[in-house]
Amino acid sequence: MRQWWRDAVLYQVYPRSLADSDGDGVGDLRGITERLDHIAALGADGIWLSPFYPSPWADGGYDVSDFRGVDPSLGTLADFDALVASAHMRDLRVMIDIVPNHTSEEHAWFRAALASPDAPERDLYVFRDGRGPDGSEPPTNWRSTFGGPAWTRVPDGQWYLHMFAPEQPDLNWGHERVREEFRDILRFWSDRGVDGFRIDVAYALVKDLDPLRDLVLVEGGRFEDIAANPDHPFLDRPEVHEVYRDWNRVLSAYDPPRATVAEVWLPGERRVLYTRPDELDQAFNFEFLLTPWDASAYREVIASSLADAERVGTVPTWVTENHDVVRVPSRLGLPSGTDLRRWLLSDGHDPEPDQDLGRARARALALLTLA
Structure with a gap:
């Protein structure tokens, strides 16, 4: 049976907007x-x-x-169930975000961890x-x-460790209680009818903590840092793949199996290792998203992504937009030669994009992506 996700188009929804x-x-x-x-x-x-949540x-x-x-500002579990049922009536699949790298500082586990240095929950974090x-x-x-x-x-x-905001303490994926908790979370939502999961920060769950060691910091961003250090202490650890082999066993027990797509900001040859047959189904192809507006550049990234x-016997998952990057008309309306990664990180986003040019290119990119 052909998996539905292999040629599906997914529309991302940010619920609050x-x-x-x-x-x-x-x-x-x-x-x-x-x-x-609509x-x-x-x-x-x-x-x-x-x-x-x-x-x-x-x-x-x-x-x-x-x-x-479900966050009270967004509704109830009954509202979620109604959304899934209504989507399925229209032959729309529903994938939801799962955020396994960290919790909120208001999570019950972290509140307990802060209450006492001897609390067992402290071992669930770093x-x-x-x-x-x-x-x-x-x-x-x-x-x-x-x-x-x-x-x-x-x-x-x-x-305590937080690879993102201080309000987001990292979980300790070396602890079995954390692993079992997320098996149960996957089952909870799968039992409610969701068709799959998008996995936030999928490549950073497992940290090498024994011993802790400093990083040789590389100027220029995460791609360079990762490529320069294959034994990185908290990004793309080889142990993270066992987590996804475990998840594969959980989600393959459903009929049909629940689909998975990973957020993995890695070069292609390392990204696809997350989509081996016994791990995850897909991994977002951010190299495609970050490609400058140049035919030869698109040809190169498409050919390398397919190869x-x-x-590993899968297909690329082409990405044009998400919640972390500026929309396509703005990105593609930039002057030629603009360093997109640096522009995305800049305050004020200088230079200003040409929105009319960007919209025309966005239509062309949609055609390219769908083809």
Whole structure:
């Protein structure tokens, strides 16, 4: 049987902004349900829902305080069930975000971990003593993706790891309780009828913590850092693949098996290793997204993506937009020669894009992608 995702078009929905059904100024699940006919009419085969879980919204909902609920501002579990049922009536698949790298600081586990240095929940995160005679220096020089140290000190003197915002403490994937919790989360939503999962920060779950070691920091961003250090202590660890082999066994027990797509910001030859037959189904092809507007550049990235995917027996997953990058008309309206990665990270996004040019190129890119 051909897997549905191999030639599907997914429409990403950020729940707080698509449609507000009750007039409170915040989009919600009922609003999405009311717009499903529109999404189906566009020709989409399914939707990918960004996080809708209970959250203090320090990072757009990617700081989850309860992985089995719905944020009250967005609705209820009953509203979610109605959304899934309505989507399936229209032959639309539903994929949801799962955020396994970290929780919110308001998650029950982290609140318990902060309550006492002897709490068993502290082992579910990455707590360490600081350096220096009084422990006042971070345990390593690791940097947060959002800037600044990747460690925050708590009142009892220890430090906890957060590869993103301080409000997003990293989980300890070396602990069996964490692994079992996420098996149960996958089953919880699969039992409610979701068709698959988009896995946030899929390549960074497992950290090599024994011993902790400093990084040789490389200027220019994550791609260069990863490529320069195949034994990176917290990105693309070989042990992370066992997590996904485990998830594959969980999700393959469903009929049909639940689909998976990974957020993996890695060069193609390493990205496709996450899509081996006993691991995940897909991995977002961000090299395609970041390609400058140049025919030879597109030809090169398409050819290399197809070749990388063929090595493991899968197909590329082409990406043109998501919540982390500026929309296509702005990106493709930039002057020739603009360094897109640097532009995306710049304050104020200088130079200004030509939106008319960008819209014309966006239509051409849509045709290229769908072809």
